[in-house]
Amino acid sequence: MNLNPYRHLPPSELRRLIRRGELSGPTAGLANGFAQANLMIVRRELAYDFLLFCQRNPKPCPLLDVTDPGCTEPLRAAPGADIRTDFPKYRIYRHGSLEQEVSDITAFWEDGMVAFLIGCSFSFEGALLANDVPVRHIEDNHNVPMYRTNIPCQAAGSLNGPMVVSMRPMPADKVVRAVQVTSRFPAVHGAPVHIGDPRQIGIHDIDRPDFGEPSAIGDDEIPVFWACGVTPQAVAMQAKPELVITHAPGHMFITDIRDEHMGVL
Incomplete structure (x- = not known):
C-alpha cells in the first residue's frame, strides 16, 4: 500500500485506520513529528527479566512505555489506544519460532501480559529529512x-x-x-x-x-x-520463551509523544 496519502494525518486518525484494517503497511514516513514504537509483549513471569534487559541495553531497547499486567492501553504513549489492535501487523513467537503474522492479537491476549513500547528510529527520520x-x-x-x-x-x-x-x-x-x-x-x-x-x-x-x-x-x-528495536525478536528466537508477541518489523505503533519531547539540546 502506498502510504503517501496518509503521511500528514494525526496519530489518532492513523491508529483508527490501522484498527479498521485500512492501513496495513510499514509506517516509515507517517506522522512526522510523533514518535513511533516497537512492541514486545510477554507474560507476567518474564516481565521483570525483560524490563531489566531494556535497562541494561538502552541503545537497542529504549523504553517509551510499559503497561500494567493485563492492561491493553498505553497510558503514557497514547491514552485511549489499544495495544491489541493498533499496530498494522503483529508476530506471534512460540518457543523461539515465528508461528504466524496477524493484524489483531485480541485472541492471543492473556490477563497477565505486559506490553513494552520501545523507541523506533523512524522517529528521527523527519529530523534527518529536515537537515x-x-x-x-x-x-x-x-x-x-x-x-x-x-x-x-x-x-x-x-x-x-x-x-x-x-x-x-x-x-x-x-x-x-x-x-x-x-x-x-x-x-x-x-x-x-x-x-x-x-x-x-x-x-x-x-x-x-x-x-x-x-x-x-x-x-x-x-x-x-x-x-534497532527489533532486537527483542532476535532475543526471543535465542531464549525461546513459550510465548511472546511483537510487531512485524517496520509495522510500528504511532504514539502521541512528540519527537521534540524526546530530543536533547
Missing part, C-alpha cells in the same frame, strides 16, 4: 533493512541475544550531519552504532537483510547502522 539527509527506504517506499549483528547484548535472566541494526545508506558528506542529528534522540536509539564496512559487525551480505527489504547503496554512499 537534507536522505532516507532511502522512504524515497523508495519500502521497509527499512534490518540485520542481526555480532554485537552481543547484555543478558538479563533468561534473556540474551545479538543486537539488531537498521541501515540507511547516505552520501559520505551527509554522514557527520546524520550523526549530529540522531545523537539528539537517545530515546529512539540515538547516534549510529556503526558506519561503513558491514562485515565488521557480522553482516556478510548487505543485500539480504534478516528483516525488512534491501536498500540500494550507491557507489558514492556509505551504509550507516543504528541500533
Whole structure:
C-alpha cells in the first residue's frame, strides 16, 4: 500500500485506520513529528527479566512505555489506544519460532501480559529529512533493512541475544550531519552504532537483510547502522520463551509523544 496519502494525518486518525484494517503497511514516513514504537509483549513471569534487559541495553531497547499486567492501553504513549489492535501487523513467537503474522492479537491476549513500547528510529527520520539527509527506504517506499549483528547484548535472566541494526545508506558528506542529528534522540536509539564496512559487525551480505527489504547503496554512499528495536525478536528466537508477541518489523505503533519531547539540546 502506498502510504503517501496518509503521511500528514494525526496519530489518532492513523491508529483508527490501522484498527479498521485500512492501513496495513510499514509506517516509515507517517506522522512526522510523533514518535513511533516497537512492541514486545510477554507474560507476567518474564516481565521483570525483560524490563531489566531494556535497562541494561538502552541503545537497542529504549523504553517509551510499559503497561500494567493485563492492561491493553498505553497510558503514557497514547491514552485511549489499544495495544491489541493498533499496530498494522503483529508476530506471534512460540518457543523461539515465528508461528504466524496477524493484524489483531485480541485472541492471543492473556490477563497477565505486559506490553513494552520501545523507541523506533523512524522517529528521527523527519529530523534527518529536515537537515537534507536522505532516507532511502522512504524515497523508495519500502521497509527499512534490518540485520542481526555480532554485537552481543547484555543478558538479563533468561534473556540474551545479538543486537539488531537498521541501515540507511547516505552520501559520505551527509554522514557527520546524520550523526549530529540522531545523537539528539537517545530515546529512539540515538547516534549510529556503526558506519561503513558491514562485515565488521557480522553482516556478510548487505543485500539480504534478516528483516525488512534491501536498500540500494550507491557507489558514492556509505551504509550507516543504528541500533534497532527489533532486537527483542532476535532475543526471543535465542531464549525461546513459550510465548511472546511483537510487531512485524517496520509495522510500528504511532504514539502521541512528540519527537521534540524526546530530543536533547
